[in-house]
Amino acid sequence: MCFCIGYLGLKSADKNFSDSQSQSKRKKEETEFYNQIFHKKRYTILPVNSEDLKEFYHQKRILVTGGLGFIGSNLAIELVRLGARVTILDGLIPGLGGNEFNIEPIKHRVNLVIGDLSHLSHLGNLQKILSSQDIIFNLAGTHSHVDSMKNPLKDMQLTCEPQIVFLEACRKYNPKVKIIMAGTRNQYGKPHYLPVDEHHPLEPLDINGAHWLAVENYHLLYYRVYGLATCSLRLTNTYGPRHQMRHPYQGILNWFVRLSLDGKPIPLFGTGLQHRDMNYVDDVCNAFLLAARSDSTTGEMYNVGGESISLADFAGEVVKIIGKGKVVTAPFPKEQKRIEPGDYKANWHKIHKDLGWQPYTSIKNGLRKTIRFYERYKDHYW
Ligand SMILES: NC(=O)c1ccc[n+]([C@@H]2O[C@H](COP(=O)([O-])OP(=O)(O)OC[C@H]3O[C@@H](n4cnc5c(N)ncnc54)[C@H](O)[C@@H]3O)[C@@H](O)[C@H]2O)c1
Numbered sequence: 001m002c003f004c005i006g007y008l009g010l011k012s013a014d015k016n017f018s019d020s021q022s023q024s025k026r027k028k029e030e031t032e033f034y035n036q037i038f039h040k041k042r043y044t045i046l047p048v049n050s051e052d053l054k055e056f057y058h059q060k061r062i063l064v065t066g067g068l069g070f071i072g073s074n075l076a077i078e079l080v081r082l083g084a085r086v087t088i089l090d091g092l093i094p095g096l097g098g099n100e101f102n103i104e105p106i107k108h109r110v111n112l113v114i115g116d117l118s119h120l121s122h123l124g125n126l127q128k129i130l131s132s133q134d135i136i137f138n139l140a141g142t143h144s145h146v147d148s149m150k151n152p153l154k155d156m157q158l159t160c161e162p163q164i165v166f167l168e169a170c171r172k173y174n175p176k177v178k179i180i181m182a183g184t185r186n187q188y189g190k191p192h193y194l195p196v197d198e199h200h201p202l203e204p205l206d207i208n209g210a211h212w213l214a215v216e217n218y219h220l221l222y223y224r225v226y227g228l229a230t231c232s233l234r235l236t237n238t239y240g241p242r243h244q245m246r247h248p249y250q251g252i253l254n255w256f257v258r259l260s261l262d263g264k265p266i267p268l269f270g271t272g273l274q275h276r277d278m279n280y281v282d283d284v285c286n287a288f289l290l291a292a293r294s295d296s297t298t299g300e301m302y303n304v305g306g307e308s309i310s311l312a313d314f315a316g317e318v319v320k321i322i323g324k325g326k327v328v329t330a331p332f333p334k335e336q337k338r339i340e341p342g343d344y345k346a347n348w349h350k351i352h353k354d355l356g357w358q359p360y361t362s363i364k365n366g367l368r369k370t371i372r373f374y375e376r377y378k379d380h381y382w
Pocket of ligand 1: 065066067070072090093096097098099116117118138139140141143158162182183184185235238239243250251
């Protein structure tokens, strides 16, 4: 497996000799970095010391927005395990991944508030909820690319509006709180080069990506102007237990698992050879835990990358483990072709250097855990 796909054609026309020299130096450094992480030490060390995290999170008051959803609920479960005092705020927005069963193992140990960020002022105890928190993990949102193109205004109401209401409330009731938000690789659009680092141009291809770019900017603006301690983690394709399984519009990786468990074909658009960074949800949660612990992340944004693999290989692995279904190719639907970014590979050097984060779950292991979860709890997700 190769983690350095190499640099695709750069946009700027004036690629002079020194540019290409520094690019090839950068490329060499990247290759060494990924080789070191993935080939020599691959999956043999844990990126974080769990005892350190326990010490930090013990008795911390944490709010997880979107905490009934996929990533938010996995994070809330880990926070409870670390001894934190967790409040979940979720609007159970129709069509998204909110599911009360997601927090079954911790339901008696968290404070659950059902409410929409857009209507925060309607929550009677809003001031109390917000002002008492040490950290907020802001995971409320939607990331349906196709839906956002069909209904851009609705996406704005789901993505931008609630986040401004939320930031205004934080500024008012808890200006010292640390906030880690979930950004997305979609903020970059079609890569000019791979792996994509944080300096890459931000040219989203779909409305939802543009809205998350705006939301990240709101967060960083509230830091610059009001001093709110915000940070954004730009996530890639994430899979694992507790993702909704009713439709493919909020992420396709788990959808592949559903199709295979149902013995149905998994359709891949085009050749299916597009590479993506796949990330197991526990690795993503670790990135959030580490980012909130460090003061140096304030006002920053980080790529959270994963394991680079083609959609076809990922789907093939799903079918191999489950032993049902098959992978087929299909022509791209027109509306999807327009917003297809092609290969994506994140450069996550920055988060590794600053926080020691790295993904440590192989796709095989991550998929096994995911499949086991849905075989057992299918009734709550189908
Ligand atoms: N899953 C991925 O692959 C991925 C990739 C990139 C970015 N992200 C981002 O990570 C975050 C979490 O994603 P997820 O996969 O867990 O999604 P999810 O749909 O499983 O969970 C999102 C949760 O947020 C809640 N929510 C949404 N808008 C809300 C609002 N206005 N007020 C209160 N609650 C609201 C929903 O009810 C849902 O429970 C999202 O912001 C998403 O854009 C996810």
